[in-house]
Amino acid sequence: xxxxxxxxxxxxxxxxxxxxxxxxxxxxxxxxxxxxxxxxxxxxxxxxxxxxxxxxxxxxxxxxxxxxxxxxxxxxxxxxxxxxxxxxxxxxxxxxxxxxxxxxxxxxxxxxxxxxxxxxxxxxxxxxxxxxxxxxxxxxxxxxxxxxxxxxxxxxxxxxxxxxxxxxxxxxxxxxxxxxxxxxxxxxxxxxxxxxxxxxxxxxxxxxxxxxxxxxxxxxxxxxxxxxxxxxxxxxxxxxxxxxx
Amino acid sequence: xxxxxxxxxxxxxxxxxxxxxxxxxxxxxxxxxxxxxxxxxxxxxxxxxxxxxxxxxxxxxxxxxxxxxxxxxxxxxxxxxxxxxxxxxxxxxxxxxxxxxxxxxxxxxxxxxxxxxxxxxxxxxxxxxxxxxxxxxxxxxxxxxxxxxxxxxxxxxxxxxxxxxxxxxxxxxxxxxxxxxxxxxxxxxxxxxxxxxxxxxxxxxxxxxxxxxxxxxxxxxxxxxxxxxxxxxxxxxxxxxxxxxxx
Numbered sequence: 001x002x003x004x005x006x007x008x009x010x011x012x013x014x015x016x017x018x019x020x021x022x023x024x025x026x027x028x029x030x031x032x033x034x035x036x037x038x039x040x041x042x043x044x045x046x047x048x049x050x051x052x053x054x055x056x057x058x059x060x061x062x063x064x065x066x067x068x069x070x071x072x073x074x075x076x077x078x079x080x081x082x083x084x085x086x087x088x089x090x091x092x093x094x095x096x097x098x099x100x101x102x103x104x105x106x107x108x109x110x111x112x113x114x115x116x117x118x119x120x121x122x123x124x125x126x127x128x129x130x131x132x133x134x135x136x137x138x139x140x141x142x143x144x145x146x147x148x149x150x151x152x153x154x155x156x157x158x159x160x161x162x163x164x165x166x167x168x169x170x171x172x173x174x175x176x177x178x179x180x181x182x183x184x185x186x187x188x189x190x191x192x193x194x195x196x197x198x199x200x201x202x203x204x205x206x207x208x209x210x211x212x213x214x215x216x217x218x219x220x221x222x223x224x225x226x227x228x229x230x231x232x233x234x235x236x237x238x239x240x241x242x243x244x245x
Numbered sequence: 246x247x248x249x250x251x252x253x254x255x256x257x258x259x260x261x262x263x264x265x266x267x268x269x270x271x272x273x274x275x276x277x278x279x280x281x282x283x284x285x286x287x288x289x290x291x292x293x294x295x296x297x298x299x300x301x302x303x304x305x306x307x308x309x310x311x312x313x314x315x316x317x318x319x320x321x322x323x324x325x326x327x328x329x330x331x332x333x334x335x336x337x338x339x340x341x342x343x344x345x346x347x348x349x350x351x352x353x354x355x356x357x358x359x360x361x362x363x364x365x366x367x368x369x370x371x372x373x374x375x376x377x378x379x380x381x382x383x384x385x386x387x388x389x390x391x392x393x394x395x396x397x398x399x400x401x402x403x404x405x406x407x408x409x410x411x412x413x414x415x416x417x418x419x420x421x422x423x424x425x426x427x428x429x430x431x432x433x434x435x436x437x438x439x440x441x442x443x444x445x446x447x448x449x450x451x452x453x454x455x456x457x458x459x460x461x462x463x464x465x466x467x468x469x470x471x472x473x474x475x476x477x478x479x480x481x482x483x484x485x486x487x488x489x490x491x492x
Binding site: 149 | 310329339340
């Protein structure tokens, strides 16, 4: 209920601000909605949002899988941590823009270069989070697995990964929003389609309505993914926890 | 007894720990175990009894193969044929009771599992998660897990500590029933004389740190046939020996 009131308040503030700023600088909600409907009719919106979503999906999956493996290794093996840590610090502090530009220069203006650039941007963040989780693994459960001679993959699946799950979930949550923001920059700089490309075009035409139409649509899509996909998965993964009454 | 094990897969346990030491935070070496030598034959139940903090858990960890930093040698059944009940239940909180047991014993027959849960009175809790169990129940699940692998050697580290006496007695009964129906060598670590005297064929008394074996007492009467008077007598005997050595 409070959420709904807050949302309505947001639209009202937007509407009042639009009255003062004028439709050139800040078009009102009704204008943006009109453009969203028009763009949906032509099918343009679906196509651009779909292309961007695909890039988000591949970059996100790549960063999460690779990041979890590297983070687990660095959290468990001291040598790997010592060798990997300086690389991690370099990667963490490299601006996203630098990684994207270099990826396009070295890899050409290709789909693979673009997706890789996004994944590399997200990777260090996942590694750091999962490494924390790997350092906090319960040694007494490791001993249990050792005494009962659990095969390696079984111990990983049933003993280690469930302990890492909250850390992976945290990395995924922050990752989804980070990845889609960076995908937009990649599209702006070096792809011929997608939400980022469209926003670039709208920027050149000073079409604020179009910019807001695409941005809002994508925010809604990400929210839907979060509610319909990420949250149910998290609930399922933590069903063993006793819920607070 | 239904002992149908292939030749060479023996449950015999031989322990010979000459020395086991830790390096303390100050850098000084602390000797925890010194000249611990004993053995258990196939299907025997041994109890290690000693004062709290004398190094019993360390000894069990060495015997289980969790700690290989010691001088000496251990002869134990091959890995995979070891069942262990830790002092804490050490169950996976994200797996149900049944899955916790099945995880370590994937090949267990449905009938055997059902029978095991029956004996330990866990049938109603198969689908529960460990977080929903009391400590006593969780301890029983840990026992079920150790028995499910059909071990040649069973190690128990104070399995009934901090339970109320009535429950501990019931669980002791259940443990005795399980041990009697199987051909497994069992080593029990405890500070509870009664537990040792009720369950064991042989009791090993440990000295304070660095722990060594003070005395070995063989209990001739089978545990099922021991009368209350006999148990009381044995307990007094063991207590006397412990105190005699300590004073």
